[in-house]
Amino acid sequence: MSAGMGIAITVALLAVNAFFVAGEFAVTSTRRSQVEPLADEGARGTRDALYALQHVSLMLAICQLGVTVASTTLGVVAEPAIAHLVESPLERLGAPEATSHVIGFAAALIIVLFCHVVFGEMVPKEYLDRRAGTDAPHPGPHPRAPGPRSAPHHRGHGPFRELVRPFVGL
Secondary structure, three states: OOHHHHHHHHHHHHHHHHHHHHHHHHHHHOOHHHHHHHHHOOOOOHHHHHHHHHOHHHHHHHHHHHHHHHHHHHHHHHHHHHHHHHHHHHHHOOOOHHHHHHHHHHHHHHHHHHHHHHHHHHHHHHHHHHHOOOOOOOOOOOOOOOOOOOOOOOHHHHHHHHHHHHHHOO
16 A cells, blocks of 8 residues: 555545544433423424433444554554655665664554644544534534533643644634
8 A cells, every 4th residue: 555545544534533523422422301391492403312311321332443443454554554654765775674674663553643642532532522512413423412511521621621622623
């Protein structure tokens, strides 16, 4: 597989991971007491939200499976693609193959972990957390539940939280 194809698949896997993380966050942070009045008013998506709240274990299992598959596949696809982009220039500069491989692997690991945590985990949570304060009818992906503001779940992320905001349009 070419490095370009590997990077494209990496971006797609980050999006899949973010989708399932957002779904998990929406299911765990939504309270039935906030959805039922909206359902009584006939708000769009509330039927799906109530179903999800009645089947939390199933919804979480689906989300956990999606996150696990996307995350492990991310490691399998992204590491070689990114490592190759780092190794090739080092070898052309005369670095021994073993040295360039170690540096390429370490750089790929750091890049993939950073992107996974920021774009695959923090961005969807930040997005849903911010949307929860609006009148948006569907702040999250499947199960499309209106999500309330949740407990301060990412206070410890400090500077990364500020880094994420421009990417989410906040």
